[in-house]
Amino acid sequence: MTQFVQALLNGVSLAAVYALVAVGFVIIFKSTQVLNFAQPALLLLGALWVTHFATAVKLSFWVSLLIAVVLSAVTGVIVERTALRPMVGKPIFSVAIMTIGLNTVLTVFALGGLGIDIRPIGDPWGIKTVSIGPFTMAQHRVAAIVTAIVLVGAVMLFFKYSRMGLAMRAAAFDQEVALTQGVSVASVFALSWALSAVLAMFAGVFIGAGVGIDRTAAVTSLKALPVVIVGGLDSIGGALVGALIIGIVESLTSTYQPSLLPALGTGFAHVVPYLVMFVLLLVRPWGLFGTEEVERV
Amino acid sequence: MSDERTPLLEFRNVNTYYGPVHVLKDVSLKIYPGEIVCLLGGNASGKSTTLKTILGMVIPASGQVLIDGHDVTKWTTSQRVEHGISMVPENRRLFKRMTVRENLEIGAYLRKDKENLEADMEQIFEMFPRVKERLNQKAGTLSGGEQQMVAVGRALMSRPKLLLMDEPSMGLAPILVAQSFEIIKQIHEAGTSVFVVEQNANMALSIADRGYVLQTGQLVLADTAANLLANPQMRQAYLGEVQ
Ligand SMILES: Nc1ncnc2c1ncn2[C@@H]1O[C@H](COP(=O)(O)OP(=O)(O)OP(=O)(O)O)[C@@H](O)[C@H]1O
Ligand SMILES: [Mg+2]
Numbered sequence: 001m002t003q004f005v006q007a008l009l010n011g012v013s014l015a016a017v018y019a020l021v022a023v024g025f026v027i028i029f030k031s032t033q034v035l036n037f038a039q040p041a042l043l044l045l046g047a048l049w050v051t052h053f054a055t056a057v058k059l060s061f062w063v064s065l066l067i068a069v070v071l072s073a074v075t076g077v078i079v080e081r082t083a084l085r086p087m088v089g090k091p092i093f094s095v096a097i098m099t100i101g102l103n104t105v106l107t108v109f110a111l112g113g114l115g116i117d118i119r120p121i122g123d124p125w126g127i128k129t130v131s132i133g134p135f136t137m138a139q140h141r142v143a144a145i146v147t148a149i150v151l152v153g154a155v156m157l158f159f160k161y162s163r164m165g166l167a168m169r170a171a172a173f174d175q176e177v178a179l180t181q182g183v184s185v186a187s188v189f190a191l192s193w194a195l196s197a198v199l200a201m202f203a204g205v206f207i208g209a210g211v212g213i214d215r216t217a218a219v220t221s222l223k224a225l226p227v228v229i230v231g232g233l234d235s236i237g238g239a240l241v242g243a244l245i246i247g248i249v250e251s252l253t254s255t256y257q258p259s260l261l262p263a264l265g266t267g268f269a270h271v272v273p274y275l276v277m278f279v280l281l282l283v284r285p286w287g288l289f290g291t292e293e294v295e296r297v
Numbered sequence: 298m299s300d301e302r303t304p305l306l307e308f309r310n311v312n313t314y315y316g317p318v319h320v321l322k323d324v325s326l327k328i329y330p331g332e333i334v335c336l337l338g339g340n341a342s343g344k345s346t347t348l349k350t351i352l353g354m355v356i357p358a359s360g361q362v363l364i365d366g367h368d369v370t371k372w373t374t375s376q377r378v379e380h381g382i383s384m385v386p387e388n389r390r391l392f393k394r395m396t397v398r399e400n401l402e403i404g405a406y407l408r409k410d411k412e413n414l415e416a417d418m419e420q421i422f423e424m425f426p427r428v429k430e431r432l433n434q435k436a437g438t439l440s441g442g443e444q445q446m447v448a449v450g451r452a453l454m455s456r457p458k459l460l461l462m463d464e465p466s467m468g469l470a471p472i473l474v475a476q477s478f479e480i481i482k483q484i485h486e487a488g489t490s491v492f493v494v495e496q497n498a499n500m501a502l503s504i505a506d507r508g509y510v511l512q513t514g515q516l517v518l519a520d521t522a523a524n525l526l527a528n529p530q531m532r533q534a535y536l537g538e539v540q
Contacts, residue, residue: 163406170392170403177390180352182378182407182455 002134007255008248013141015247016148020203021224022231022239023152024196029233030172031192034084035096039200040218041106042079046072046201047121047213048113054122061122065205069198076197077190079106084189111215121208140209147202155195156236164191172234223250226277231287238289246273303366305330305459305490306351306382311360313343313350320346321357322514328459333481333491335501335522338511344494345387347511348461351492352384353377379407381458385465389448393437397428400436400447404454414454421450424483442473449480453489460484462493466500478504502526 021039028036049071053064083102087095125140159165164187171178171188179185200221207217223246231242254269261268280287304327313321320343328334338344349355350362353374362370364380372380383404392400401421405414422429425446431439436447445465452460462481466474474497482504485491495501502508502522510518510531518525525531 166395166399166403167406169395169399173392173394174390176354177386177392178403179354179374180378180384180386181403181451182375183403184373184375 003255004252006135007251009135009137010141010255011248011251012244013137013144013247014251015243016141016144017203017206017220018223018227018247019148019152019240019243020199020206021221022227022243023155023236024199025224025228026231026234026236026239027155027199028192028196029228031168032080032084032189033092034087034099035092035233036196037096037099038079038103038106039196039224040221041103041110042072042075042197043200043204043207043221044107044110044114044213044215044218045075045204046197047204047208047217048110050201050205051119051121051208051213052113055120061124064122068201068205072197072201073194076193076195079197080189080193084193107215107218114214116214118212118214119208120212121205123205123209125209127210138210140206143209144206147206151199151202152236152240155199159236168192223273226273229277229287230280232289233287235287235289238287241288246276249273249276302329304328304363305332305365306492307361307363307366308347308350309361309363311350311357311362313346313355313357315346315355320514321350323360324511324514324516325360326509326516326519328490328492330458330490331488332507333485333493333505335498335505335508336492336494336511337496337498337501337508337525338494339496341513342511343514344511345463346514348384348463348492348494351377351461352382375407378455381456382461383452383455383457383459384461385448385452385463387463388467389444391436391439391444391447391451393435395436396433397436397439397447398432400451401428401454404451406455408455417454417456421453424480425450441468442470442476445469445473445477449484453484457489459490459492462491464494464496466495466497474500498531499526 021043025036025039028034046068049068050064053059053067054061079102083098084095087098123140125138125143128139129136130139130142159169167178167183168188168191170181171183171185175185203221204213204217207213207220227242227246228239230245231238231240250269250272253272257264257268258266306328308324308326311321311324312319324347336344336347346355350357353369353372357370361368364377364382369377369380392403401418402414405417408414427443428446428450431443436444439447465477465481469477478500481491481493493501493505502525505522507521508525509516510525518528518531520528
């Protein structure tokens, strides 16, 4: 029982990181109809900046985080302006392929700065843990959960209640008519990419917190794909539930599979999110919460 | 028509293309403050394109668009909305997943005087009591007639000087069509100029001061509504086929 609850808790902390990436993916898809496969690169870049300012420039972690937020937002806007804007009106498939190329280019750039070694992120949590009764959790995992709740909650409130959030939902539904209400579609696109890049950056920070960051962080962030497939490409709430499902299934698998089903080998837990994704694609291709008419690539 | 007044809206030899397709051909027209003007024409004659050109959603290859005597040809859509143009689009096109209230709020997106919004909404409820009852419902769940009311309400929330209406009778039952035109008259009486695009020529001419007739992108007739109703060419081409 203790082991089970511990596995659940670990699953939730995985989910926090996946949710940050997945919600960014959903925001961009909803407001610009772009499937952004460049999220892993944005995540690496974001983490790189935190590392750079916190460990090379030796600023405080919090100041570094703030600088990285600004730089990530700016990167998001620049990427949208230079790479995506010329693609407006092109088939969704071509644009998606383009973002894969973009991901490669940005990743090369990020890895150039990051180097080949594991780099500490300079976070204050390190390997410290918190214990409640028999359960133990790394402090950085608790921080990840809290941050994800706060950030995703803020994003949801922003969309529901703010004037710009209203405009973004309108543009997501019908760009042309949103334009005729005076909504600047250019700012909607820019803001979507900025938000998404910042969320990815935070995911990068928490992947790197405690253990440090290297190129494998990009692989971890790819699990946002099964998350959005499970939750639906166009639903933030869906992305959260998808993240919980994928995070918990993965964590349970890594806890129990090695002893119960050793034949499946080591590292099977990393494959499980994709298995869940395939099964879901077969039975409910628009995700658990997505809208039926959203097409798949 | 007194020609000394500055038109609220003017087209001077406007040519609009979609790629290689020449849609509006040398169109010149004027709408004066206080008028209801209709634009008649068959399918694909360029009526919606005319409205999109007014709002700057398509930019003419040549010619000028003027609002209040200012050349606005290079202005963005939001600048034109800020200058008092708003539109009820063809097929209403509500934001169906948002509530009725949110649809009205987005209509007021560029308004700076947020303190007056509630009062303006009240005026819309007076015109359309049904809208008030449906305020927190998703717009997509409304009937066609109710959606029409919300679409008109949304357009009015920007306090336009000129309201553009793209085929308000489309897809509505005859009784609702009559109501729709009643509403246009009311809006006009409250001081808003109206430019209404229609295929239902009889109905449109019955409320309009003047009308233009568009045929494959060219204006072929421009006259007072009364003259157009009496025009034999009109009767044959547009009025006979409509009930
Ligand atoms: N976005 C577009 N791209 C290319 N061609 C277009 C576009 N929109 C309209 N057209 C073409 O321009 C012409 C005029 O279209 P428009 O929508 O202005 O006609 P309309 O008079 O409003 O027709 P309807 O009565 O059917 O609404 C048509 O031939 C149409 O196919
Ligand atoms: Mg039309």
